[in-house]
Each structure stands twice: as structure tokens, then as C-alpha cells.
Amino acid sequence: MGVCREWRLRAVPRGVLAADDLALADVALPQPAAGEVRLRVLRLPMDPAIRMTLASRGGNYGAGVAVGSAVRGLVLGRVEASRSPALAVGDIVSGFGSWSEQIVGDAARFAPVSVRADLPLSIHTHVLGTSGLAALHGLADVGAVRSGDSVLVSAAAGGVGSLACQFARLLGASRVVGIAGGAEKCRIAVERYGCDACIDHRAAPDLEAALRAALPEGVDLGFENVGGAPLQAALALLRPGARIALCGMIAEYDAAEPAPGPANLWNLIVQRARIEGFRVAPLLADRPRVDALLERIEGWLRAGTLQYDIDERDGFEAVPQAFAALSNGGHRGRLVVRVAD
């Protein structure tokens, strides 16, 4: 029986997460039972949606995290002990688990990752991991992207958004416009992630008008990460038969109370359009589809056509500050805590 540390929810956050809403605690590590493995956690990607598991109103996203329990999210780890034929010692795996230094759990909860030695390990949490899967699954499977589409991506400089912008273009979109918070993020979305234009939702006095100027023919496909004003603007610009792939609602995550939704859902009727929500966690159970999506992404990556950014913070102790950084936007691309190597 070993011991390691984990990050537990100390108090339900009010608004933006504060570092002392989480508390470090020692946790006993049992020996793996039959069918279980023990992992050394290597990387903890910071997903904005985890915020919704920490509030009682978000408790229906996954199981919800009770006060006193470990926060849970995606983890990338190395198998250090195995009592399952599915995973061997030394395998690199990914799956959902607690924010701990080590994890003992059912091997079926973790999928082996085929590590690319020439690429940073964290790429398996980003381009070749859940960010890439969310972007491509959202565009292709949920949003049914078509050649010639006009695509609008919110949080266009974020982990998923930056990939969605580039994938949309590679999938034949004729126009890709981003929404981001701040001039610097907008610059990156255009210069680095290939947007035709990017609107700063903090600076635009009339977001809908600014988007209409950038997308005079409207929106065929919205890749929505934010909700709030960007979602309402996307709805206003829908073309007939348009789709909104709803990946996240960042604007909601730190709100103390649920905010009212867009006042123009009526446009879904006018344009015979749809909003469809999706998550990557259930997709992971469909291995053939996951493998096909990752193969396509790796093809683009190997062709040298993708730009990506991974913002790594060092040390297990960095978790609360890193997670809080999601709220203030002080990061670039995918935010990952490097726990061990």
C-alpha cells in the first residue's frame, strides 16, 4: 500500500475558481486488484468544462465532484503495475481519472496511446488527443461540414478552437472566421491558425454587426465553445440548413447562476437549422472512429500543415493556478500540467 497526493474540492467555487477552492490531500493507494492497473500520472490537461463538475448545478455533467472528493478529468499516465491482460507495464494510456499523482483503477477505463517519440508527449492531450478529437468530431460528425461552408469558430485561439479553425479549412471550408477575447488572441487566430478574420468580442461594440461584416453570406457551420453573446450572434447569422456544433459554453462555467440563453432560437425554425451538443468522453468508447479521426489528424500533422501551441506548467502543485488561468485567459493553446516524465 503506497501513498500519493491528490487535489480535492475544498469548497464549491463561487464564480471564478480560486486556488484555495482546491486542497492537497494524501490518499492511500491499494494494490491493484484483478483487472486493475496502477498509473503514474504524467500529464493533466486543463479542460474548461471541468469547472461545471465542481458546481452543484453542473453535477449532471459526468458524475459531479462532491466537496471532499478528488477533482476528475482527462489524465495521461504510464502503467507501473498491471493485473490486466489489456495493459502492460510501461504502456502510456489516457482516460478519465482523478487529479492524483498515481491512480489505481479498472484497466478498461484507460486506452493505450501509441506514443510518437519525435513529438512532445503532451501532444496526446492536444492535437493527437481529446482537443483534436473534439475539433474533428465536432466539425465532421456533428456539424457535417461541407466543402464551401462558411464556418464560425468561437474561442478561436483556444485549445480546441485553434484546431477547429485549421481543420475546417482542411475540410474544404471556403471561409473561416473566429471569435476570441482580446487583440492578441485575434492576431494569433488569423496569423497562426489561418482564420480569414477574427472578431474580438471584448472590443466589438456590436458583435453581431462585426460578424455580419466578416461573414456577409452568413454561417453554414458554427463551432461553438463559448455560449452567451457569441452563440446568439452565430444564431443570428445562420444560413438555411445551418448547423451549430456545441462543444462548450465557457461563458457559463464561472457564472454563479445559469445565464439566460439566446433570445433568437426562433432562427432555428426560420433557417431549418440545428444546435447539437457533443462530448469527447462517450466518443472514446468508439475506438474505430477514434482511430480513424486520429489517423486523419496525424496525416495533416505529418504534412506540416498544422500549427499548435501547448502551454505546459510544471509540477503537480501547479494544478490550481493552471486551472484558474483558464478563466482569465492568460494562456495560449492547450494548457497542460506536467506532473512527471
Place this chain on the structure above:
Amino acid sequence: MGVCREWRLRAVPRGVLAADDLALADVALPQPAAGEVRLRVLRLPMDPAIRMTLASRGGNYGAGVAVGSAVRGLVLGRVEASRSPALAVGDIVSGFGSWSEQIVGDAARFAPVSVRADLPLSIHTHVLGTSGLAALHGLADVGAVRSGDSVLVSAAAGGVGSLACQFARLLGASRVVGIAGGAEKCRIAVERYGCDACIDHRAAPDLEAALRAALPEGVDLGFENVGGAPLQAALALLRPGARIALCGMIAEYDAAEPAPGPANLWNLIVQRARIEGFRVAPLLADRPRVDALLERIEGWLRAGTLQYDIDERDGFEAVPQAFAALSNGGHRGRLVVRVAD
């Protein structure tokens, strides 16, 4: 050159439509040009969504109606003169046109109706017309109804809703629950239209809790006619992979300003669910699909398994009062003005 009367928009309605927002006017009837027909209007069904064409904010639904112009909607008419090979004098046709006693227009705008002599003519505006098409298209094509689904229908005693409740059952739904305004409508929805339960949204102190009791396993398919509180409650009850077919948003139509949308769109992500809007007008261009839908509906009708109600008001002069009656709910089933026979 003849003359007839038409109903014009005199002023943009504020809130609920008042009878004097419309004004009768004489209009000159030109001779039909090549490709045109002249119709005698027989029936004018009152569609709640027409209200959205009368407000500037609803102008994007169809073309919108300018002050001084004729109100437009679905019409059922008889061809009295034809310069088109597609339609012959005496044909009964349906299509979108102005609220006039007679209409001269392009024959291509009107589709011939195969009249069932043993049934009331108005059935071609209801069960065998746009109400039936909206209900079946919404359930089957948009909502992808499946055997065993739990289905929630709002405005369950209304023209489209009353049919959606019955069609859902005939398509294999294991549970059909309605929402309606008032005890009498709820009684009819259960006793006449076959709902397992119907919740009175005016009387229920907590609509979501009342629906949860009636649908303990949640909602697979929502057929949404109302928006507002019923839509938010439907969203709260979604099961994984659920669909909401958005047919109308009656709660919005009389509002002076757009109301905020549901505060729980987040649930679309949690449940990987979708909201999809639709309209019948574009469907009408797909004749093979329309014929297939109507054939299925007529099969149910001839088997004697459908209950329907048509509330007819007599005379062209009755139009404004009939339309206003949509807002106060003082009608049952499909509301139709009988202009001529």
C-alpha cells in the same frame, strides 16, 4: 379586371394582435397572365407563426409583411381561371398567398389537392394538410422518432400538437406526455388525443418537477410548439441522444421584445442532444416526401384511429377575430376561417 377584398396590416401589432391592426381594403384583380391562375379562396387556416411576419423582428420569417400590405399565409382555393397547363378550372389547390377573397398568381405557387369528398374540405388544412405534415415530418424526419421513445409534446391540444401526440403513439412511442394551457385542454389531450398525462403549464407551480413525475425516465423526443418555460423544462429532462424538433415558439409570438432563451442549453452537451428547427413551407417543394407523409396519415385516418378537431369560423370578415383567438387560446384544434364553399 375585377375587384375583391383583402386584409392588410394597418399597424405593427404591439403584443397580442388587436382586430384593428388589420384593415379591409379593395384590391384590383388583373386578368391572369400566361402561367398564372385566378383562385377563389375557400379556407384560410390561422397559423400562430403568421404573427411573426407582422413584427419587424420577425421579418426574416418568410418575407415579412410591411404595413399597408396584405397579410400572407396558407390558403386553400378553387381555380376559377387558368392560363397554366398545370392547373385546370375547378381544381382545389393549396399554397401560400395573401388573405384575399381571390388571388391572381403564378400557378407554380399552388399545388393541387386531391379532395376527399367524404371528409370536410378543411381537413386539407389540418390532418391531410400542413398540420399533419408538420406533425409527422417533425416527428419522423426531424426528430427521428424511434420505437420505445418517451415523447413530450407542448401545445398538446393545439392543431399540430394534437396530431403529434397521436402520431407519436402510432409510430411506437412508449410514453406520450403533453403540456397545455388550462385544465380543459389537458383533459382533451389525455382523453381525446391519447396522452398518458398532460401538465397544465399555467397551474403547475414547478413545471419541470411536474414533468419529471410524468416522465421519470426523461425525454427522448420533444415536439416543441411553445418555447419559453416548456422548452426549458424539456431541455432539463433530455436523455442521452435526445432530439427536440422545434416546430413553433408560440410563447414568443406576442411578445413585444424577444425573450431570453432557456438557461440550460448546456444540457445539450451533457446529453449529446440536439434542437432542430423546421418549417412546412420548404417541405412542400418535395412532393414525393409530402405524398408519402400524407399517404401514411390517410392510412391512419381511414383506419379510424385519429381524433381531430377543426374550429371553423364563418366569413371573410371573421379573419381578425379568428386570428386574435389564437393568442387567447379560445379555440380547439385547428382554427380555420371558411371564406367560401
